[in-house]
Amino acid sequence: MMRVVTGNYAAAYAAMRARAEVVAAYPITPQTFIVEHIAEFINNGEMDAEYMAVESEHSAMSAIISAEATGVRTFTATSSQGLALMHEMLFIPPALRLPIVMAVVNRTVAAPIGIWCEYNDAMPQRDTGWMMVFVENNQEVFDMIIQAYKIAENSDVLLPMMVCLDAFILSHTVEPVSLEEQEAVDEFLPKYKPHVYLLPEDPMAVGTFTPPEYIQEVRYQEDVAMRNARRVIARVDEEFGEKFGRKYHGLVEKYMVDDADVVLITLGTVTSTAREIVHKLRDKGKKVGLVKLRFMRPFPEQELREIAENVKAIGVYDRSVSFGSGGPAYIEVRNALYGFDIPVINFLAGIGGRDVMAPDINLMFEKLYMAADGAEKKNIIWIGTRGVEP
Amino acid sequence: MMTIKDLPLEDYFTSGHTACPGCGPAILAKVIMKVFGKNTVIYTPANCLLVFGGTYPYLAWKVPYHHVAFENTAVCIAGIRRALKRMGRDDVHVIGIAGDGGTADIGIQALSGAAERNEDVIYIMYDNEAYMNTGIQRSSSTPYGAWTTTTPVGKVRAGKTEFKKDVPRIMIAHNVPYVATACISFPNDLLAKLEKAKRIRGFRYLQILAPCPTGWRFPPEKTIEVGRLAVETGMWTLYEYENGVMRINHKPKMIPVEEYLKLQGRFRHLSEEDVKRIQDYVKRKWESDLALCRAYGGCE
Numbered sequence: 001m002m003r004v005v006t007g008n009y010a011a012a013y014a015a016m017r018a019r020a021e022v023v024a025a026y027p028i029t030p031q032t033f034i035v036e037h038i039a040e041f042i043n044n045g046e047m048d049a050e051y052m053a054v055e056s057e058h059s060a061m062s063a064i065i066s067a068e069a070t071g072v073r074t075f076t077a078t079s080s081q082g083l084a085l086m087h088e089m090l091f092i093p094p095a096l097r098l099p100i101v102m103a104v105v106n107r108t109v110a111a112p113i114g115i116w117c118e119y120n121d122a123m124p125q126r127d128t129g130w131m132m133v134f135v136e137n138n139q140e141v142f143d144m145i146i147q148a149y150k151i152a153e154n155s156d157v158l159l160p161m162m163v164c165l166d167a168f169i170l171s172h173t174v175e176p177v178s179l180e181e182q183e184a185v186d187e188f189l190p191k192y193k194p195h196v197y198l199l200p201e202d203p204m205a206v207g208t209f210t211p212p213e214y215i216q217e218v219r220y221q222e223d224v225a226m227r228n229a230r231r232v233i234a235r236v237d238e239e240f241g242e243k244f245g246r247k248y249h250g251l252v253e254k255y256m257v258d259d260a261d262v263v264l265i266t267l268g269t270v271t272s273t274a275r276e277i278v279h280k281l282r283d284k285g286k287k288v289g290l291v292k293l294r295f296m297r298p299f300p301e302q303e304l305r306e307i308a309e310n311v312k313a314i315g316v317y318d319r320s321v322s323f324g325s326g327g328p329a330y331i332e333v334r335n336a337l338y339g340f341d342i343p344v345i346n347f348l349a350g351i352g353g354r355d356v357m358a359p360d361i362n363l364m365f366e367k368l369y370m371a372a373d374g375a376e377k378k379n380i381i382w383i384g385t386r387g388v389e390p
Numbered sequence: 391m392m393t394i395k396d397l398p399l400e401d402y403f404t405s406g407h408t409a410c411p412g413c414g415p416a417i418l419a420k421v422i423m424k425v426f427g428k429n430t431v432i433y434t435p436a437n438c439l440l441v442f443g444g445t446y447p448y449l450a451w452k453v454p455y456h457h458v459a460f461e462n463t464a465v466c467i468a469g470i471r472r473a474l475k476r477m478g479r480d481d482v483h484v485i486g487i488a489g490d491g492g493t494a495d496i497g498i499q500a501l502s503g504a505a506e507r508n509e510d511v512i513y514i515m516y517d518n519e520a521y522m523n524t525g526i527q528r529s530s531s532t533p534y535g536a537w538t539t540t541t542p543v544g545k546v547r548a549g550k551t552e553f554k555k556d557v558p559r560i561m562i563a564h565n566v567p568y569v570a571t572a573c574i575s576f577p578n579d580l581l582a583k584l585e586k587a588k589r590i591r592g593f594r595y596l597q598i599l600a601p602c603p604t605g606w607r608f609p610p611e612k613t614i615e616v617g618r619l620a621v622e623t624g625m626w627t628l629y630e631y632e633n634g635v636m637r638i639n640h641k642p643k644m645i646p647v648e649e650y651l652k653l654q655g656r657f658r659h660l661s662e663e664d665v666k667r668i669q670d671y672v673k674r675k676w677e678s679d680l681a682l683c684r685a686y687g688g689c690e
């Protein structure tokens with residue numbers, strides 16, 4: 001059913017279609033509508049689930065951890081301060097191997113307090129063991145929440161996943177979205193079969209006090225699971241494409257990369273703007289390409305190395321900063337490209353929710369050509385910052 | 391009604407755990423499991439019980455057992471309950487067993503939230519009156535005057551300068567179906583309350599005084615005696631609040647508090663004035679417990 005809906009509605013609808021059985025969440029702008037919509041679905045009898053209106057995000061994550069450990073599929077959503085408040089709890093599901101799915105509406109973390117888009121909420125969570133996907137539009141919000149359950153619940157993975165969507169740009173903006181029928185989603189995503197549960201007939205201890213003799217192996221298994229996820233993500237995307245006719249190409253989407261001289265790597269909604277600019281520059285005969293970095297975890301190391309084989313310079317767009325070191329995506333890309341002798345430069349823009357406009361992206365490509373010629377020496381460039389020459 | 395003689399032989403919290411000799415909370419864990427039996431899910435936050443109850447792969451628990459973190463017991467057990475409901479398993483008891491620190495301090499937000507939502511779970515606070523697991527630091531449930539490692543006996547200050555937080559009253563203020571206080575030294579009263587909690591649905595809060603020889607500084611063979619004196623001096627009142635009616639279950643003999651204090655090294659440094667202050671506190675506490683009981687219709 002095609003409907004014109006917000007990203008938040010698409011997220012809530014996907015949780016319903018995935019048949020999440022326990023939902024616990026706490027309101028925070030710009031995520032609030034997700035939990036409101038779910039409460040409406042439940043109260044209207046459209047969605048059959050337990051709704052826990054908990055008193056904090058810390059409790060929201062705690063509640064669904066224990067519900068999932070008991071043996072049911074769960075869902076939550078948050079943003080910004082809420083995600084930061086959950087931080088302690090985020091380490092639990094990866095280690096207990098609970099395939100929880102959460103929507104994260106990316107919003108700046110105070111101070112200064114603001115409500116608009118920045119990735120400084122999600123990026124600091126990337127060592128907790130969650131898979132992290134950044135989406136570009138509202139259809140991808142819906143599709144990736146459905147895909148997320150299938151990926152997370154795969155027995156070679158069993159890790160939780162965050163589906164990250166840009167504050168307001170997606171969360172509060174309407175777009176046409178194909179909200180798939182229950183039957184079709186059921187065919188794609190089978191009923192959850194827990195491998196961990198808390199039932200008296202087969203007692204299990206989930207989360208024991210554990211000595212050094214065992215913890216290192218737990219961490220190793222989390223690491224293996226994250227590596228396995230690369231393959232599973234690609235396969236689930238294929239299956240999804242066959243079923244619903246939409247594909248996202250796994251960890252990264254390459255756009256006009258094959259013959260490109262320079263490529264820009266982007267995350268989230270900025271990708272759409274960059275796609276337009278790539279068209280315009282191609283019309284002018286410039287061989288530019290775009291890489292949509294979809295997953296921060298697992299990180300597409302191999303894919304990026306393949307891309308780097310044939311280009312003269314790579315730019316990485318970041319919507320948050322690791323102070324003094326550049327943006328997180330940039331740091332990760334450079335790590336992946338260790339040994340390559342090409343310029344890799346970082347563009348910091350759109351921080352705190354500032355719009356990233358066509359001229360900003362044009363400038364990024366200009367800088368990339370300069371870097372390829374050795375004319376641009378800076379490797380971290382702040383764009384559109386008052387009083388700062390880019 | 392079950393008495394100590396009727397307790398089943400089988401244990402679902404078995405021996406072989408690593409608690410200190412004379413540990414009050416260990417006695418309590420055993421008794422809880424004797425009352426609730428096999429059809430139970432247990433959650434413990436970070437505390438002594440988490441550690442002495444077993445280190446992987448050796449566990450004293452013979453029932454499904456879960457731990458997530460320190461401050462979220464009430465909401466984790468609520469999550470378990472909601473999932474069990476989805477699975478059609480209304481027959482399973484869901485119990486969280488938390489310390490005073492994990493309840494009165496860091497866990498009180500989750501506790502208040504779950505109680506207000508009347509989640510269908512049993513929350514048992516074992517009150518050993520300090521953070522014992524991390525080495526005897528004060529909690530808001532530590533009594534006035536007590537030495538702990540964060541209320542050391544120094545030259546200008548000695549012991550805790552504040553009185554014990556009254557968590558059961560906070561829980562009564564949440565209008566939950568059942569709130570009870572108990573002490574491991576009064577086993578028949580304790581058993582009756584655990585049994586009652588087992589029958590009631592909705593949020594149930596029990597706070598059970600469980601002396602700690604290591605932290606309170608008394609010989610391990612005196613655990614029961616110390617608990618008994620806590621009640622008979624009026625330091626700890628045994629009562630229950632059930633569907634809006636409060637009853638006091640035991641009238642204390644009102645033995646002078648000194649008899650209780652002098653058994654414990656944590657009070658060794660107290661001045662006469664301190665002892666008097668505690669005696670006054672006991673008097674006020676008893677009067678206000680009685681007044682509350684009258685207000686809730688259970689006492690003449």
Ligand SMILES: Cc1ncc(C[n+]2csc(CCOP(=O)(O)OP(=O)(O)O)c2C)c(N)n1
Pocket residue numbers: 436437438439460461488489490491492493518520521522523524529
């Ligand atoms: C968020 C967090 N802060 C601090 C700790 C450290 N910690 C573990 S147990 C504990 C004290 C527990 O005290 P209490 O709840 O009274 O239980 P007891 O140790 O007395 O059995 C503390 C402070 C922790 N595990 N998690």
Ligand SMILES: [Mg+2]
Pocket residue numbers: 489490491516517518519520521522
């Ligand atoms: Mg304690």
